[in-house]
Amino acid sequence: MPDYSKIFTYEVEGLSYTVSLYEQDGAFLADISVLEGGMDVNALYFGDDEFSGESVSLDGPLNMNGTRLDGEKIQWDDAEALSDPGLGPEGEDKETYVSEGDTLTVELDIESLDEIDVFGIRATSTTTESGSIKAVSDDPEEPEEPIEPTFEKVLFGTDVSDSGEVFDGVFIVDEPREGYEYSLPEGEEPTFENYLTYYEEEVDGYDIPSLDSIVFYSFHEDGYPVEQFRIDAPEGGFQSADEVLEAYDAAIEAGALDPEEVASGDLIAALSLGEEDDTPEDVVEAGDEAEDDLEMI
Structure with a gap:
């Protein structure tokens, strides 16, 4: 199991997941693990919590227009497109479709995990009532270092x-x-x-x-x-x-x-x-x- 540095959570009726960030061999990775339901992860958005400067946005159906956090408009520092909406002939075997118990690992183009305080996912074909989400998570859990056993x-x-x-x-x-x-x-x-x-x-x-x-x-x-x-x-x-x-x-x-x-x-x-x-x-x-x-x- 990777040594996670930050864990974001998201939960609505019909869908819940975690996004766990970590560094491995010089790369920065995100494990997107679905706890309930399923979704086709089309794009990732992330940034710090300062919300200053111009916000990054992907075109068309991959945008995160209208997303807010505690009533404040979010300024995204970066975004990564993963797939187009729609499962197509692959159905739930599509590479970016994640169902309960599965994990999708994505490499992030960042210099440090300190750059990420807010994490967003644009997903379609979800098991929510609307069938799609523009999900925003903040206040990540930062796992404590395990206490190493000692012996006399x-x-x-x-x-x-x-x-x-x-x-x-x-x-x-x-x-x-x-x-x-x-x-x-x-x-x-x-x-x-x-x-x-x-x-x-x-x-x-x-x-x-x-x-x-x-x-x-x-x-x-x-x-x-x-x-x-x-x-x-x-x-x-x-x-x-x-x-x-x-x-x-x-x-x-x-x-x-x-x-x-x-x-x-x-x-x-x-x-x-x-x-x-x-x-x-x-x-x-x-x-x-x-x-x-x-x-x-």
């Missing part, structure tokens, strides 16, 4: 038994803690990407291809670590940091940190295959011999 402790295990018991590996914690040799630098956000970078660059004698399993922990209020979830290397091992991050992202998207998953202690394993591990849970707690041995590394 991560184990990079390089020798893990089939039952999940760890014989060799490196523990890294979020801040200096008694009994742990490795901790993130002061002020470093304890995200998994930062843990992985630290493991690659600061820990001698270990590397990514040697990883069997990565285990994520939080600390109980009584001070002992509790496993939240783990990711296991695919057959043949991880070959790069990007592969590890992809497996981690897959775990998060699959709900590894959902409260019920964390509470149950279910293992999420072999994520590159999208399957759950059927091995029993083996939570490493303070005082366990295996952890004591590892913390001496």
Whole structure:
């Protein structure tokens, strides 16, 4: 799913849609997604909210004459024609016809998404009572950046038994803690990407291809670590940091940190295959011999 910067919405009886703007590979794109009904998108109009200067208009049936916003005449900065009105012999298979559940992606000829505060669509063959729209949307939603999960402790295990018991590996914690040799630098956000970078660059004698399993922990209020979830290397091992991050992202998207998953202690394993591990849970707690041995590394 693209990383949307602005999302415009429009809804009338018989038709509703969103227009989601984003930048990708240097291009500025609009995803027009119909939530209810259908329409033939013939032209797009857009501009800032200053409404100063001459307004752009397309000729003939693609014009947006008469459109207003809060009673004020709209000054459009730019417009793009996509198709002529009428479905023709293609019917609803026409390239610019968008029905419920479908998305039409259009590249916009702009220099920045900051140029767009108001978005208009001229559409015909719509499922509205009039059969056409000159739709205007403003006040776009600006999605918040997702909060990156943080962890208090991560184990990079390089020798893990089939039952999940760890014989060799490196523990890294979020801040200096008694009994742990490795901790993130002061002020470093304890995200998994930062843990992985630290493991690659600061820990001698270990590397990514040697990883069997990565285990994520939080600390109980009584001070002992509790496993939240783990990711296991695919057959043949991880070959790069990007592969590890992809497996981690897959775990998060699959709900590894959902409260019920964390509470149950279910293992999420072999994520590159999208399957759950059927091995029993083996939570490493303070005082366990295996952890004591590892913390001496």
